[in-house]
Amino acid sequence: MTTFLAAAAWAQEATASKEPVVSVAGTEDFEVRWYTPREHLADFPDSHGHVADYGEQVNRLTLLGSSKWGTLFAQIDEVTLFGDRYFLNDVSMCESQLVRPTTGDLACHTRYVNLEKVAWTQQFGGGNVTLGDAYASFGRGMAVDLDRNVDIDLDTSVRGVKAVFRPGAWDVTVFAGVLNRQQVAQDNPNALKNLAALPPGSERPAGPGISPDRMHGVAGLRLDRYGIGHVNAGAHVVVWDFVEAPGLEGLGELGSPDVIVPGASIEAIDVAGADLFVEADAFVYPTAAAWGGADPRTGHALYGTATLYPGRTVWLFEGKWYRDADYLNHPTGSELYRVAAPPTLAYERVITEDSSAEVASMNTLGGRVRVDLIPSGPALPDVTRSTPYLAVAVLRDLDTGGLHFNAVPETIVHPVIGMEVLSGHRVFAFNAGARADLRDDLQANGMDRQLHLDFDVKNPILGEWFTAISASGEAFAWGNNGALQQQDYVEIESSITAQRGSELALVWYTDYSSNPLVSSVGNLADRVYGAFEVQVKPTDAWTVKAFFGSYKAGIRCSGGQCRQLPGFEGARVAVTGSF
Amino acid sequence: MRIFGAVMLAVALAFVASPTAQASEAPAFTLRDTTGADIRLDAYRGKVVIVQFWATWCGPCKSEMPHLQKIYTDLAPKGVMLLSISSDDARSAVKVKPYVTGQGYTFPVLLDKDSSVTKLYNPQVTLPYLVVIDQNGQIAKIHTGYNPGDELHLRAEVEALLAAAPAATVPAPTVPTTAAPK
Numbered sequence A: 001m002t003t004f005l006a007a008a009a010w011a012q013e014a015t016a017s018k019e020p021v022v023s024v025a026g027t028e029d030f031e032v033r034w035y036t037p038r039e040h041l042a043d044f045p046d047s048h049g050h051v052a053d054y055g056e057q058v059n060r061l062t063l064l065g066s067s068k069w070g071t072l073f074a075q076i077d078e079v080t081l082f083g084d085r086y087f088l089n090d091v092s093m094c095e096s097q098l099v100r101p102t103t104g105d106l107a108c109h110t111r112y113v114n115l116e117k118v119a120w121t122q123q124f125g126g127g128n129v130t131l132g133d134a135y136a137s138f139g140r141g142m143a144v145d146l147d148r149n150v151d152i153d154l155d156t157s158v159r160g161v162k163a164v165f166r167p168g169a170w171d172v173t174v175f176a177g178v179l180n181r182q183q184v185a186q187d188n189p190n191a192l193k194n195l196a197a198l199p200p201g202s203e204r205p206a207g208p209g210i211s212p213d214r215m216h217g218v219a220g221l222r223l224d225r226y227g228i229g230h231v232n233a234g235a236h237v238v239v240w241d242f243v244e245a246p247g248l249e250g251l252g253e254l255g256s257p258d259v260i261v262p263g264a265s266i267e268a269i270d271v272a273g274a275d276l277f278v279e280a281d282a283f284v285y286p287t288a289a290a291w292g293g294a295d296p297r298t299g300h301a302l303y304g305t306a307t308l309y310p311g312r313t314v315w316l317f318e319g320k321w322y323r324d325a326d327y328l329n330h331p332t333g334s335e336l337y338r339v340a341a342p343p344t345l346a347y348e349r350v351i352t353e354d355s356s357a358e359v360a361s362m363n364t365l366g367g368r369v370r371v372d373l374i375p376s377g378p379a380l381p382d383v384t385r386s387t388p389y390l391a392v393a394v395l396r397d398l399d400t401g402g403l404h405f406n407a408v409p410e411t412i413v414h415p416v417i418g419m420e421v422l423s424g425h426r427v428f429a430f431n432a433g434a435r436a437d438l439r440d441d442l443q444a445n446g447m448d449r450q451l452h453l454d455f456d457v458k459n460p461i462l463g464e465w466f467t468a469i470s471a472s473g474e475a476f477a478w479g480n481n482g483a484l485q486q487q488d489y490v491e492i493e494s495s496i497t498a499q500r501g502s503e504l505a506l507v508w509y510t511d512y513s514s515n516p517l518v519s520s521v522g523n524l525a526d527r528v529y530g531a532f533e534v535q536v537k538p539t540d541a542w543t544v545k546a547f548f549g550s551y552k553a554g555i556r557c558s559g560g561q562c563r564q565l566p567g568f569e570g571a572r573v574a575v576t577g578s579f
Numbered sequence B: 001m002r003i004f005g006a007v008m009l010a011v012a013l014a015f016v017a018s019p020t021a022q023a024s025e026a027p028a029f030t031l032r033d034t035t036g037a038d039i040r041l042d043a044y045r046g047k048v049v050i051v052q053f054w055a056t057w058c059g060p061c062k063s064e065m066p067h068l069q070k071i072y073t074d075l076a077p078k079g080v081m082l083l084s085i086s087s088d089d090a091r092s093a094v095k096v097k098p099y100v101t102g103q104g105y106t107f108p109v110l111l112d113k114d115s116s117v118t119k120l121y122n123p124q125v126t127l128p129y130l131v132v133i134d135q136n137g138q139i140a141k142i143h144t145g146y147n148p149g150d151e152l153h154l155r156a157e158v159e160a161l162l163a164a165a166p167a168a169t170v171p172a173p174t175v176p177t178t179a180a181p182k
Helices: A004-017 A247-254 A326-335 B002-017 B059-078 B094-101 B116-121 B150-164
Strands: A023-035 A054-067 A069-082 A083-090 A090-095 A104-105 A111-125 A125-136 A154-165 A170-181 A219-227 A231-241 A258-272 A274-283 A300-307 A315-324 A363-373 A385-397 A408-424 A426-439 A447-462 A465-477 A489-500 A503-513 A528-539 A544-553 A554-558 A560-564 A568-579 B030-033 B038-040 B047-054 B080-086 B110-111 B127-134 B139-144
Touching: A069 B116, A111 A154, A125 A170, A125 B047, A125 B116, A258 A326, A258 A363, A300 B094, A315 B094, A385 B094, A408 B059, A426 B059, A503 A544, B030 B110, B047 B059, B047 B150, B059 B080, B059 B150, B080 B094, B094 B110, B127 B150
Parallel strands: B047 B080, B080 B110
Antiparallel strands: A023 A054, A023 A568, A054 A069, A069 A111, A083 A090, A104 A111, A111 A125, A125 A154, A154 A170, A170 A219, A219 A231, A231 A258, A258 A274, A274 A300, A300 A315, A315 A363, A363 A385, A385 A408, A408 A426, A426 A447, A447 A465, A465 A489, A489 A503, A503 A528, A528 A544, A544 A568, A554 A560, B030 B038, B047 B127, B127 B139
């Protein structure tokens, strides 16, 4: 009866009000691709050429319902592999690469559908409460930084409860739940093929494709006080509880915290023309879970910035000292994501297999200064505005374990210059730098050296047509790495675009790599990759893309996380949009 | 197969519905700006609000911003508000204020370090991303990406909304709703 009355009241309200009671919006991202990688299994009895050909269809649907009772958000991902076959003794065989969980195993098909994210949020006053999936980030991200990283398609949320209260000048943020990693990779193959690693004649492994998630526990509390004169201050504590067993089985392991991170930050805004920020965190390890069984030590992370605005310049100073703090990220390393990340001070666009170690260093100390020369007045379309900058980072990396190629500590020196020019619809921007990783035994083992350049140029040509050219390249030379010695290399990525307004874009991509660590093979030549893409926008909200060709594999770092991305050769069609 | 079919049906419906379905309620939000001041979307009910999502690492976003500054300067007295939301995460949030200050932008820039608002408006995290909200708090238009000339369409849409339901002519309320450190 109560339900009936509530429904009646709801219906009455809907009739009385012309505004919709519930409004629904959403986004859709649908893609079909056919892989034809140039991989052949040595000595494998295959007479049909492309042994590893297969198709992949990926769909991501998000829905958002809004009403006075809050918003309900859901993200549903679906992936299907098809045509996933190989030939054994000239007999066509099927295989399934999406292993568990799966909704069905059909002939040469595997499909997986997952409710990746679901959240109900209600606003009250200036605050809000969320049940379900929410992101969490405190301070500069050193204690907790769970977010969506679009660049490399990582999305880890806290599935539980999160609330933000804003009484007066205070912010109180509290959350608790288990980690929920996005399972389906939208832009990358969900089937991991590693044929070259198989010995001749061996049976193909089933997977790994999508592996079961582990539901690590996390809870956090942060208090912020704004407007104490020019000062904002905050303090937090985050408790991590990592589990071993996948899925719901892991919940039974919760209850004994593995890492506790108390921390505090203070920010002063516009004090004598400067902005200041300092954060300090301690990393306490009650168990050895994050240390792989070794005796844990208490770690710390310090990070500070000072920004000054004298005359027509902006000076940004950053400093950090990070010791035994990154163990926090070890338990999720096998699941390819990090739960917290400090600012790196590194130019992430050119991070390599070796220099990525600095991102995840256990023991690093350093600073960076950047100065921008700025014109006067606001940036406006009819004013040509050039902002050159110079940045220099100096880092002392004392960690020689993990991903590090160097056996002794090193000092990293990395100057970068750049400029951004905006003039109406014309754009020119570039960044160029040189990095040297100077080992302490410089005479014996030398240094890693890197030169890099990237630029973007956009120029109107006729009517609504314009061109855009983007390119980035780097040359890397290794020091002496003994048994781990790698080959020096050059890598270039570029795109040339001819575009008519928003409606039509024609893009040509060219990649080059002489890096032997890159696992893909080019389609134009062994080291050269080419691809063509047409992008059409039939309405404001929808875009259709068709791609044919190849791009290279490689490491890509973004937001303090790095991921080895596989190369691609084949064709794909994508439809994205909102409604 | 049923689930797969349902997903495909949703795609088809989305296409059919897309021309009119953008008239949905703009989700409420509150964020801190670069000085720590509280900015609430519902404080601007009665105005046309342009919400821009951008990031310091996004080149097209930076190309778009001088044009947004021009629209803001011209139309703020007529009842237009521009809220620029930085999608930079906690680690790169330090870059936002120096960039905005260096470029001399005068509109409020809000920090969404944990993507709480981005998730509601722009779950694909396409950048730049513009949402035009009418005087009644309904989403009137969404723009993804930026290409030369897009600003002309944006201005026309905003002016059409102003003409349809003129808002009170008041200066752009850049003053925060709670005391800001200054």
